[in-house]
Amino acid sequence: MKPVSRRTLDWIYSALLLAVVLLSWGYVIYASTVVAQRQLRKKYPDKIF
Template sequence: MILVSRRALERIHSLILLSIVIISWGYVLYAARLAALWQLQKKYPNQNLN
């Protein structure tokens, strides 16, 4: 087993948590954009909003 210092483990954990947060916010923003597009398409069905 590879020995890793405590500081290195803390940095790895921080990077993993940061990447999880960034990915989850990406999904939230994407879902909000889709919801907004669907609402606009309901309100203005004859216009192309893409």
């Protein structure tokens, strides 16, 4: 296995960090929409969302 350059390692770490940040924000947005829908269903049970 040949050695990997520092620039390549920096690029890989940056891409991994970006993926983690995007996944975590996606989870936060998804969870907040689920909670909002539950609250709306509880407040207005006769409506369809």
